[in-house]
Amino acid sequence: xxxxxxxxxxxxxxxxxxxxxxxxxxxxxxxxxxxxxxxxxxxxxxxxxxxxxxxxxxxxxxxxxxxxxxxxxxxxxxxxxxxxxxxxxxxxxxxxxxxxxxxxxx
Numbered sequence: 001x002x003x004x005x006x007x008x009x010x011x012x013x014x015x016x017x018x019x020x021x022x023x024x025x026x027x028x029x030x031x032x033x034x035x036x037x038x039x040x041x042x043x044x045x046x047x048x049x050x051x052x053x054x055x056x057x058x059x060x061x062x063x064x065x066x067x068x069x070x071x072x073x074x075x076x077x078x079x080x081x082x083x084x085x086x087x088x089x090x091x092x093x094x095x096x097x098x099x100x101x102x103x104x105x106x
Contacts, residue, residue, distance in 0.1 A: 002035060003052045010051050024048060064095040 002021035004011065011018055016032065017025040024033040032044045033052075043049040070078040070091040080089040 003041060004033065004035070007052050011048065014047065014051065016048065065092045066095050067091070068093045 004018050004024050005021045008018045011024060015027050017029075019025050022035045023031055026032040026045075033042065033048045035041050041052075043052075067090050070089055072078055078088055080087050
C-alpha cells in the first residue's frame with residue numbers, strides 16, 4: 001500500500017483521482033502528485049499533501065437560512081391564516097454556500 005491508496009477516499013472526496021498506487025490525477029486528468037522509483041513523494045498542490053499527511057482541516061459546513069414567501073404548487077403566494085399561531089405566508093429556504101476556489105500553483 002502507498003500513501004495515496006491509503007487516503008484514496010479522502011482524495012476522491014476532494015475531486016482527485018487515484019490512478020494507481022504511485023499517481024494522483026487532478027480534475028482535468030493532469031498528474032498532481034506521485035511517487036518516483038526511489039520512493040520520493042512529490043505534490044503539486046498543498047491540499048493533497050495535507051490530506052496525505054493527515055493535517056487537512058475540514059471546514060465546518062454551515063447552512064445559511066433565508067426567509068422567503070411561501071408559494072403553492074402553481075407558484076402563487078400563500079396567505080397567512082389568522083386562526084393559527086404560526087405564519088404560513090413565510091417559510092425558510094436553505095442557501096447553498098459556494099466554497100472559495102482553490103489557488104493552483106503553476
